[in-house]
Amino acid sequence: SQTIHQWPATLVQPVGSPLSLECTVEGTSNPNLYWYRQAAGRGLQLLFYSVGIGQISSEVPQNLSASRPQDRQFILSSKKLLLSDSGFYLCAWSVVGYNEQFFGPGTRLTVL
Amino acid sequence: AQSVTQLGSHVSVSEGALVLLRCNYSSSVPPYLFWYVQYPNQGLQLLLKYTSAATLVKGINGFEAEFKKSETSFHLTKPSAHMSDAAEYFCAVSSNSGGGADGLTFGKGTHLIIQP
Numbered sequence: 001s002q003t004i005h006q007w008p009a010t011l012v013q014p015v016g017s018p019l020s021l022e023c024t025v026e027g028t029s030n031p032n033l034y035w036y037r038q039a040a041g042r043g044l045q046l047l048f049y050s051v052g053i054g055q056i057s058s059e060v061p062q063n064l065s066a067s068r069p070q071d072r073q074f075i076l077s078s079k080k081l082l083l084s085d086s087g088f089y090l091c092a093w094s095v096v097g098y099n100e101q102f103f104g105p106g107t108r109l110t111v112l
Numbered sequence: 113a114q115s116v117t118q119l120g121s122h123v124s125v126s127e128g129a130l131v132l133l134r135c136n137y138s139s140s141v142p143p144y145l146f147w148y149v150q151y152p153n154q155g156l157q158l159l160l161k162y163t164s165a166a167t168l169v170k171g172i173n174g175f176e177a178e179f180k181k182s183e184t185s186f187h188l189t190k191p192s193a194h195m196s197d198a199a200e201y202f203c204a205v206s207s208n209s210g211g212g213a214d215g216l217t218f219g220k221g222t223h224l225i226i227q228p
Contacts, residue, residue, distance in 0.1 A: 034215050043202065044156075046215035059215070090155055092215075099144045099163070099206040101216060103155035 002027035006091050006104040013111055019064075019078040021107050023091030026072065031093040033074040034101065035066055038088040050074060051096070086111045114139040114205050118219035126227045131175075131190040133222050135203030138184065145186040146204040146216065147177055156202065162186060173197070198226045 003026045013019060025031055035047040046059045048066035056066050063082060067075045074091055088108050092101040119134040137143055144163050148156040160171025167179040177188045186203060200223050204216040 036215070043220035044216075044218040046217075049215050088153075092156075099216070100146070100158060100161055102158070103148075105155045106153070108153065 002093075002102065004091060004093055004102060004104040006089075006107050008107060009105065010108045011110070013081050013109065015083055015111055016080045019076070019081050019085070019109070021076040021089055021091075021109075023074040023076075023104055024072055025093045028072070028093070028095065030071060030096060032096060033068060034092040034094075035074065035076050036090045036092065038090060038106075039086075044090065047076070081111045083111050085109065114143065114217050116203050116205050116217055116219035118201075118203050118222050120222055121220065122223045122225060124225040124227055125193045127195055128192050131188070131193045131197065131224065133188040133201050133203075133224065135177075135186045135188065135219060136184050137186060137203070137205045139205055144206040145177075145179060146206075147171065147175070147186075147188050148202045148204060149173075150200040150202065150221075152199075159188070159201075193224075193226050195226050195228065198224055200224075 005024050033050045036044045037047055038044050048056055048058055050056050050068045053068050064078050088106050090106045091104040094101045115138045117136045125131055146161045147159040149159050150156045159175050160169045162169050162179045170176045175190045177186050179186050200221045202221045203219040206216050
């Protein structure tokens with residue numbers, strides 16, 4: 001069966017520090033991968049999606065970036081965090097050709 | 113462009129009462145619709161999905177939703193609420209015909225509170 005992992009589960013970082021969140025999927029090949037951010041009372045916002053290694057589409061301009069160095073690995077990064085980057089970050093995957101997405105457990109990021 | 117509106121950021125029902133969570137969508141093409149549930153500090157779990165087959169969709173945990181094109185709605189219901197249903201519920205729409213990689217568009221969520 002397929003599983004999706006995210007780490008770390010929680011993270012507290014100072015403003016201006018770098019960020020790296022990792023997401024990996026097991027049990028499937030060539031998935032579509034997604035990064036969402038969930039801020040309190042604002043639902044989920046799609047940040048990036050990827051249809052293959054090295055192929056990243058950005059939905060919202062910001063100081064975050066994403067990379068897909070391997071088929072089942074998706075990384076969210078920032079060179080300098082802002083207070084507004086605080087939130088709950090969710091990674092998701094889907095099978096190519098299907099709309100249903102499967103979500104990871106999330107990472108709670110607090111920027112102080 | 114597509115969008116989702118969930119009416120009511122908080123809904124409170126008594127245990128054993130009917131649960132009704134409202135979702136209206138906007139899409140320029142026939143939509144694919146989803147309901148997800150999120151428990152505190154966890155990821156989202158799919159409850160059910162509409163993909164142009166039967167308009168009444170049954171999901172997990174006794175939930176169901178009915179697609180009404182004329183009302184552009186996809187409301188979520190459960191006949192009898194249980195304490196374990198307390199969670200955040202998200203309605204989402206995708207207008208891809210089953211091949212695109214674009215992400216889902218989510219509503220802002222409805223927090224379901226179950227009163228004992």
